Amino acid sequence: MTDLIDRQKLSYIAAQAADARLNVELETEGMTLNIGPQHPATHGTLRIIVRLDGEQVVWADPSAGYMHRGYEKLTEVRTFPQVTTLINRIDWLGSFANEVPFILAAEQLMDIEAPPRAQWIRTILFELSRIANVSLFLGDLGVQLGAITPVFMAFRDREYVLNLIEGATGGRFHPNFDRIGGLKDDLPKGWIDETRQVMKKLRNFCDEIENLLFGNKIFQDRTRGIGVIPPAVAQQYGLSGANLRASGVDWDLRRDQKIALAYDKVDFKVWTHPDGDSFARCWIRLQETREATKIVDQLLDGIPSGPVMAKVPRIIKVPEGEAWVSTENPLGEMGYYVVSQGDLGPFRVKIRTASFNNISIVPWVLRGVYVPDVITILASLYFILGDIDK
Amino acid sequence: MDPLSDTSTSPTADETPALASDTLREGIVDKLRAALGDQLLDVKLVPGTDLWARVATEAWRDTGLALRDQGFHYFCFLSAIDWLPSPYGRGEDDPTAPAPERSTEIVHGYTGGETRFQVFARVTDIERHIGVTVKADVPDVAAGESPVIESWVTNYAGANWHERECHEMFGITFAGHPDLRNMYLPTDFEGYPLRKDFPLLARLVKPWPGIVDVEPLPGEGDESTDAAADGEGASA
Numbered sequence: 244m245t246d247l248i249d250r251q252k253l254s255y256i257a258a259q260a261a262d263a264r265l266n267v268e269l270e271t272e273g274m275t276l277n278i279g280p281q282h283p284a285t286h287g288t289l290r291i292i293v294r295l296d297g298e299q300v301v302w303a304d305p306s307a308g309y310m311h312r313g314y315e316k317l318t319e320v321r322t323f324p325q326v327t328t329l330i331n332r333i334d335w336l337g338s339f340a341n342e343v344p345f346i347l348a349a350e351q352l353m354d355i356e357a358p359p360r361a362q363w364i365r366t367i368l369f370e371l372s373r374i375a376n377v378s379l380f381l382g383d384l385g386v387q388l389g390a391i392t393p394v395f396m397a398f399r400d401r402e403y404v405l406n407l408i409e410g411a412t413g414g415r416f417h418p419n420f421d422r423i424g425g426l427k428d429d430l431p432k433g434w435i436d437e438t439r440q441v442m443k444k445l446r447n448f449c450d451e452i453e454n455l456l457f458g459n460k461i462f463q464d465r466t467r468g469i470g471v472i473p474p475a476v477a478q479q480y481g482l483s484g485a486n487l488r489a490s491g492v493d494w495d496l497r498r499d500q501k502i503a504l505a506y507d508k509v510d511f512k513v514w515t516h517p518d519g520d521s522f523a524r525c526w527i528r529l530q531e532t533r534e535a536t537k538i539v540d541q542l543l544d545g546i547p548s549g550p551v552m553a554k555v556p557r558i559i560k561v562p563e564g565e566a567w568v569s570t571e572n573p574l575g576e577m578g579y580y581v582v583s584q585g586d587l588g589p590f591r592v593k594i595r596t597a598s599f600n601n602i603s604i605v606p607w608v609l610r611g612v613y614v615p616d617v618i619t620i621l622a623s624l625y626f627i628l629g630d631i632d633k
Numbered sequence: 634m635d636p637l638s639d640t641s642t643s644p645t646a647d648e649t650p651a652l653a654s655d656t657l658r659e660g661i662v663d664k665l666r667a668a669l670g671d672q673l674l675d676v677k678l679v680p681g682t683d684l685w686a687r688v689a690t691e692a693w694r695d696t697g698l699a700l701r702d703q704g705f706h707y708f709c710f711l712s713a714i715d716w717l718p719s720p721y722g723r724g725e726d727d728p729t730a731p732a733p734e735r736s737t738e739i740v741h742g743y744t745g746g747e748t749r750f751q752v753f754a755r756v757t758d759i760e761r762h763i764g765v766t767v768k769a770d771v772p773d774v775a776a777g778e779s780p781v782i783e784s785w786v787t788n789y790a791g792a793n794w795h796e797r798e799c800h801e802m803f804g805i806t807f808a809g810h811p812d813l814r815n816m817y818l819p820t821d822f823e824g825y826p827l828r829k830d831f832p833l834l835a836r837l838v839k840p841w842p843g844i845v846d847v848e849p850l851p852g853e854g855d856e857s858t859d860a861a862a863d864g865e866g867a868s869a
Contacts, residue, residue, distance in 0.1 A: 254811055308817035315802075316826055320724040320836055351682070478759065480791035481708040492759060494707070499762045501681070565743045567683060567755060567766060569709075580755070580766075582714060582742050588723055590742075595710040595755075603794040632817060 261301070273301065278617065280309055289602075289628055293609065293617065300617060303609035305602055310632040318592040323349050323423060323559050326589065330579075331417045333596060334630040337376035337573040339368045339408065342421040345592075347503060348568040348581040349423050352561045356503055361425035361551040366505040367438075367542050368411065368420070369570070370535045374445055375404040376573035377532045380625050381452045384525055387622040388465055393456055400448040403441045410434055423559055425552035435543050442536040449533045457526065466522035470608050470620035473519060480607070481600035484575025485531060486624060488515045489523035496571035504570070509541040521616075521623035528625070560587060574598055574630055598630035655680045657763060661703065662686070668699035675744040684765045687744035690782060693752070693769040694809075697788030704758045705765065708789035711754040711796060713771070713803045716741055719829040724836030748773045750780055750805060756789070771805055784809040802827035 262273055274295045280288040288309035294302040314333065318326050330345055331338045343365060350356060357365070382397020405415045411430055412418035420427050456462050472482065477490040487494055495513040497506045514530040516523035561583040569578025575597030582591040601624050608624075609617060658678055665686060666673050672692035677685040688696045716739045739749060750771040757764040771780040784807035785792035794816065796807040801815045804825035815822065824831050 250809065250811060308815075311817035313826060316831075316833060319719065319829075320833055475706070476790070478706040479708060479789050481710070481789075494759045563742075565685070567764070576709070578709070580710075580712070580753075584740060584742075586723075591714050593710065593712045593714075599794065600708075600710075600791055603791055607790070 258302075276614075289626070289631070291605070291609075291617070291621075293614075295614065298613045300609050300612050300614065303606050303617075305605045307602070307628075307631045310628045312629075312633065314633050315592055315594055318589055320588065322587045323561055323589065326592070327419055327421060328417075330594070331419055332629060333594065333633060334376070334572065334574055334577070334598070334627050335416060336379055336627060337372035338414075338416055339412070339418045339420065340372040340376075340570070340572045341577065342419070343369055343504070344568045344570045344572075344577055345579045345581070346421045346423055347570070348566040348579050349559075349561055350503070351566045351568060352564045352581065352583055353423065353555075353559075354562075355424055355553055355555060357425045358550050358553055359505075359547045360429075360549045361553075362503055363505045363508075363542055363546045364411075364426055364430060364551065365421065367539055367546075368408065368418070369504065370539050370542075371404055371408055371438075373535045373573040374532055374539075375401050375408065377528050377535075378404070378445065378448065380528055381449075381456075381525075381532065384622055385456055387618050388462060390456065390459075390462075393452055396448060396451060400445060403444055407434070407438055407441055410437070422552065422555075424555035425550070429551050435546070438539065438543060442539055445536050446533060449529060449536075453529060457529065463522065465616070465619055466525060466623065467518075467520060469521045469616050470612065470623065471518070471520045472604065472608055476604070476607065477519070480604040482575070482604060483597050483600065484571065484573070485527040486524055486575060486601050488513065489527045490519035491515055491517045496569060496576060500569075502568070502570065505542060506538075508545065509538050511538050511541075521619050524623040524625070558587070560585065561589070569595065572597055574625065574627060575601060577630075594633055596630045596633060598626035598628075599633075602626050602631055657761060658684045658765075661763070661765060664703055665696075665699060668702075669696060672696075677743040684763075685743045685768065686765065687746065687768045687770075690769050690772060694783040694785065694788065696767055696769070697754070697756075697785045697792075700756050700765065700767070701788055704760060705756040707757040707759050708791040709755040709757055709764065711752065711785060711792050711799065713750055713752045713799050713805055713827075714742075715750055715803060715827065715829045716746065717749050717829045721832055721837065724833055744768055746770050750803060752782055752799070752805065754785065754792070754795075779804050779806045781806045781808050783807070786810055801825070804828065 276293050276295055277290060278293060279290040290306040292304045292306060293300045314329050317329055321329065326345060327342045330341045333341050378397050378401045382394035385391070385393030408418060409415045411434055412420035472490050474490045474492045477487050477492060493513060493515050498513055511534050514527050514534065516527055563583060563585045565580070565582050567578060567580045569576050577597050578595040580593035580595070581589050584590045608620060612620065661684065662676050662678065669688060669692050672689040673686060674689060675687045718736055720735060722735060748770040751768050752771055753766055753768040755764055755766045769782065771782045774780050782805060784796055786796065786809065796810050797813055798816045799805055800807060800813045801818055802825060807813065
């Protein structure tokens with residue numbers, strides 16, 4: 244304990260010394276600025292306290308917790324099938340993707356596997372969640388930089404995808420469709436053809452965004468070389484998904500992990516970018532949306548017939564054990580560490596969300612940047628508040 | 634006990650990739666044992682699936698370092714488990730009846746344990762596509778005191794927020810952590826919500842899905858309520 248107190252004292256003294264030096268050397272007074280909790284760039288209610296020297300950030304501290312709903316505690320008083328209702332709401336833009344790793348963890352503990360058709364439909368819905376989620380990011384990105392048009396296009400085209408998800412699952416935002424051992428239902432009639440049409444529209448949307456936004460001089464000037472994260476730092480902080488691949492780390496759980504989804508049956512490219520700046524992060528997401536539409540097309544072509552539900556007991560008791568399953572969600576690696584003691588409900592569920600780690604790098608990456616860049620960096624890291632606060 | 638005894642349970646001859654990754658995981662165990670010696674207390678290996686290891690409390694920080702040196706550069710998460718069985722069960726008790734007797738015996742999960750609290754963390758080797766979960770016991774302390782374990786911040790910068798979260802949820806102090814402020818809860822919040830003996834008040838007040846939720850339909854209720862309803866109607 245003495246160790247801790249000494250360290251706190253030291254860090255306090257260092258902070259005071261830094262402030263003093265700042266005032267003497269640059270003859271400016273430090274200023275503390277609150278960004279949020281209500282700010283369009285915060286995707287909900289994240290408050291970021293930044294200390295400024297002129298236009299430059301010397302210190303930043305994100306303050307989360309405005310939307311903490313205590314899901315880890317609540318899972319302990321739910322049965323296994325009831326948990327999906329809660330975890331749907333973690334990353335609300337890609338809800339179906341939240342359910343999958345938890346269900347897979349429960350299936351791993353019960354030693355059952357969903358039938359092939361269920362696995363394929365899961366994968367299709369998973370990728371549709373990704374498209375719905377990331378297309379909104381691509382539109383929202385424009386708003387952060389002062390361009391209004393892309394967001395209207397994004398909302399228009401995302402609606403097509405949400406209609407598909409609603410058609411298959413019955414819920415636009417919270418499908419609650421995944422079950423231990425398979426899926427609630429099969430796909431409705433005509434859904435496959437409709438999905439093919441929508442995937443074409445979404446590819447057009449990606450092209451439009453690329454022309455409209457990514458080729459724009461202002462966009463490039465404001466994102467290129469801003470907020471650079473080197474690969475070693477990204478890994479230390481546990482950045483995942485597009486943020487990690489934008490730093491040149493070739494790591495995608497869809498490809499690099501043996502998991503009961505249909506990703507090994509399709510051919511897709513994992514995009515990486517060597518720069519690690521805001522532009523790279525946005526560019527990777529654009530490419531991934533396009534890649535996801537191709538994955539969906541391939542899966543629709545080869546979808547096997549058969550049942551969508553394995554034989555499971557009517558009352559689900561999960562045997563004793565521990566399982567960790569994570570998947571490549573729209574925001575990055577999302578996983579559940581499930582501890583079961585042979586009961587109807589889990590003993591403990593640790594929810595590892597992507598945004599929590601992605602945002603923990605903010606104090607590091609914001610040091611030394613200018614105030615307008617704070618917004619673009621936050622936008623390019625792409626977080627959802629429910630995903631940080633759980 | 635032989636730590637690798639689980640290898641005999643499931644591998645089949647035709648699963649070549651699974652066997653290949655098993656030698657990989659066994660190699661990781663060997664390297665960990667070389668780095669930590671006796672401090673590596675127990676290992677659980679499920680072939681082709683996952684690897685768990687439990688280390689001594691004193692070796693917690695060194696374990697992170699040893700793993701990082703082995704190539705586990707990607708920090709996944711760090712958290713804790715409270716192994717005490719919940720005194721409130723799953724919150725389905727009838728609040729009007731006397732509280733039922735519940736076992737207070739602690740049953741540990743994989744790789745065992747000796748104390749109530751365990752911290753566990755997961756790190757991944759991106760080149761070899763493999764992850765490992767490590768656990769360590771947090772020594773028990775008297776009521777009102779905070780259990781202490783070393784911090785991983787010096788090993789992985791990303792552990793900073795995870796330890797803050799763990800501190801406010803379980804009341805575990807991470808020695809060497811620069812800033813253990815609350816992440817989610819107000820600074821003056823009392824108690825540690827993810828401890829099993831912290832009651833989920835919403836459930837204690839009104840159990841769900843409980844007996845109290847079921848109200849009689851109109852017409853099938855007992856006599857007294859029907860009479861009261863009629864009386865109201867007449868007076869109005």
